[in-house]
Amino acid sequence: MNKLIFGRYYPGNSFVHRLDxxxxxxxxxxxxxxxxxxxxxxxxxxxxAVVVVSVxxxxxxxxxxxxxxxxxxxxxxxxxxxxxxxxxxxxxYWQWGWLSLSREGLINAGYIAARFLxxxxxxxxxxxxxxxxxIADGLEYLISPLRVxxxxxxxxxxxxxxxxxFVPKLMDETTKIMNAQRARGVDFNNGSxxxxxxxLLPLLIPLMxxxxxxxxxxxxxxxxxxxxxxEGRTRYRILKWxxxxxxxxxxxxxISTGMLVLERMM
Amino acid sequence: xxxIIQVKDLTYTYQNSKVPxxxxxxxxxxxxxxxxxxGHNGSGKSTLAQMLNGLIAPQxxxxxxxxxxxxxxxxxxxxxxxxxxxxxxxxxxxxxxxxDDVAFGMENNGxxxxxxxxxxxxxxxxxxxxxxxxxxxxxxSGGQKQRVALAGVLAQRPQVIILDxxxxxxxxxxxxxxxxxxxxxRKTGQFTIISITHDIDEAALADQVILMDNxxxxxxxxxxxxxxxxxxxxxxxxxxxxxxxxxxxxxxAGVKVADHYLDEEQLVKNLWTLHSNK
Numbered sequence: 001m002n003k004l005i006f007g008r009y010y011p012g013n014s015f016v017h018r019l020d021x022x023x024x025x026x027x028x029x030x031x032x033x034x035x036x037x038x039x040x041x042x043x044x045x046x047x048x049a050v051v052v053v054s055v056x057x058x059x060x061x062x063x064x065x066x067x068x069x070x071x072x073x074x075x076x077x078x079x080x081x082x083x084x085x086x087x088x089x090x091x092x093y094w095q096w097g098w099l100s101l102s103r104e105g106l107i108n109a110g111y112i113a114a115r116f117l118x119x120x121x122x123x124x125x126x127x128x129x130x131x132x133x134x135i136a137d138g139l140e141y142l143i144s145p146l147r148v149x150x151x152x153x154x155x156x157x158x159x160x161x162x163x164x165x166f167v168p169k170l171m172d173e174t175t176k177i178m179n180a181q182r183a184r185g186v187d188f189n190n191g192s193x194x195x196x197x198x199x200l201l202p203l204l205i206p207l208m209x210x211x212x213x214x215x216x217x218x219x220x221x222x223x224x225x226x227x228x229x230x231e232g233r234t235r236y237r238i239l240k241w242x243x244x245x246x247x248x249x250x251x252x253x254x255i256s257t258g259m260l261v262l263e264r265m266m
Numbered sequence: 267x268x269x270i271i272q273v274k275d276l277t278y279t280y281q282n283s284k285v286p287x288x289x290x291x292x293x294x295x296x297x298x299x300x301x302x303x304x305g306h307n308g309s310g311k312s313t314l315a316q317m318l319n320g321l322i323a324p325q326x327x328x329x330x331x332x333x334x335x336x337x338x339x340x341x342x343x344x345x346x347x348x349x350x351x352x353x354x355x356x357x358x359x360x361x362x363x364x365x366d367d368v369a370f371g372m373e374n375n376g377x378x379x380x381x382x383x384x385x386x387x388x389x390x391x392x393x394x395x396x397x398x399x400x401x402x403x404x405x406x407s408g409g410q411k412q413r414v415a416l417a418g419v420l421a422q423r424p425q426v427i428i429l430d431x432x433x434x435x436x437x438x439x440x441x442x443x444x445x446x447x448x449x450x451x452r453k454t455g456q457f458t459i460i461s462i463t464h465d466i467d468e469a470a471l472a473d474q475v476i477l478m479d480n481x482x483x484x485x486x487x488x489x490x491x492x493x494x495x496x497x498x499x500x501x502x503x504x505x506x507x508x509x510x511x512x513x514x515x516x517x518x519a520g521v522k523v524a525d526h527y528l529d530e531e532q533l534v535k536n537l538w539t540l541h542s543n544k
Contacts, residue, residue, distance in 0.1 A: 133362045162360065165359070165360075165362045168404040169403075169404070213357075214356070217357035218358065218360065220316075220352070221358035222370075223345075224321055224345060224348075224349075225360070225371040226342065226345050226374035226375050226422075227370075227374045233373050233374060233376065234378060235379060236366060236369035236383075236386070237366055238379065
């Protein structure tokens with residue numbers, strides 16, 4: 001049960017694992033932006049090559065990425081289907097009522113599918129090679145300019161890190177309560193949807209109660225260890241920008257500039 | 267010498283409760299001692315502990331730590347002098363990894379990072395958890411988590427360490443580890459240790475035992491003095507240590523063991539000398 005939500009991290013020490021989480025977050029965002037500039041097939045070849053090289057450098061089997069694809073499969077098929085049959089074009093290959101299959105539709109659908117695949121591969125790469133805690137640290141750094149508008153960056157970062165830390169604990173708690181309810185005859189797996197939803201109620205209330213208990217204990221412990229607020233705190237864990245991070249960023253800038261120039265020429 | 271802890275006339279009643287949790291409690295504790303506060307659930311012992319570092323403010327009475335009166339101004343300085351290890355191993359683990367958790371208290375007090383690193387390492391070495399520095403709490407046993415909590419307290423270099431039923435949720439191995447750690451900390455002589463417990467065998471290790479019931483201090487004395495009064499302990503909902511039970515059983519069976527409280531080692535010695543004197 002522990003592995004369910006945040007178990008997507010794949011422990012390792014590859015080049016991609018060791019990159020700064022801030023870099024990985026920024027590159028993910030930039031990559032998605034770049035994808036929407038890609039209108040012609042050579043750009044997709046370049047972007048595809050970037051993904052292939054990144055996946056190879058992470059040393060993670062392709063099957064892990066395909067698993068990340070599975071929950072998105074229906075969404076992809078649906079969108080691709082829409083593009084396929086509802087794009088009007090001049091070269092119509094097949095028509096039935098208001099459904100038509102045109103050359104433009106085929107091309108559009110291909111691009112959409114490629115965009116989905118590229119984005120999913122890249123973001124799966126981020127979660128597979130970066131621990132949730134590192135992602136939280138990276139996010140804290142990236143949102144730190146918000147301090148100017150009095151946004152409580154430190155507090156939010158601590159909240160995030162405590163939330164991540166308590167996920168396995170709450171999972172254990174859920175299993176424990178479920179077992180206790182099963183022993184009293186609650187059936188979580190059978191019956192109509194409404195019946196199953198009702199069965200969740202005796203699960204949610206004890207879980208809520210125990211979360212509040214944990215929070216209250218944790219508060220006491222934090223105060224007695226001198227926690228006041230984010231002000232005046234020093235940090236034990238810090239992120240270090242390495243030479244390799246600059247190299248990767250540089251390479252990405254060169255590649256994306258190249259791609260944009262290519263797009264303009266076509 | 268200035269007593270490290272002095273409380274005068276503490277009284278406190280929780281909201282929604284008619285009975286006071288503490289009634290006119292006064293105590294003086296000298297530095298370097300190991301004090302055990304014993305009493306059954308609801309005797310007021312945990313309330314007393316939480317008052318020592320200002321987690322609960324007394325409705326009347328005063329708390330002095332190291333000669334300084336506990337007030338709203340001095341409370342943060344006093345929390346730096348007192349470290350508490352709480353009962354639940356999980357619910358006091360703030361950090362995402364062992365090292366992060368040990369550093370948490372120092373981060374709060376603005377200790378520079380360069381100083382934190384050696385202090386985290388030293389504290390982890392002291393509790394024997396160096397190998398686990400990068401582990402997440404989910405991968406540790408209860409006893410290991412309590413040792414990490416103790417390391418977090420040690421890293422802050424407190425004068426007083428309070429263990430608020432810190433061993434009550436642990437398995438025998440975890441309990442043994444924590445208790446032997448406390449024994450080795452006592453030997454350094456740097457800390458005043460206050461262990462709040464209803465484990466009478468743990469209390470037997472202390473220099474002084476304070477017995478509480480109904481929010482009052484019933485009696486205090488050395489473990490030998492307290493445990494000799496077996497009936498009184500039972501009246502207040504506590505048991506007698508194993509060695510005392512054995513001694514009384516032997517007395518009833520007509521064996522002429524010593525007529526005062528003995529810890530386990532002394533009892534064994536007493537028994538074999540008894541035998542060889544025949």
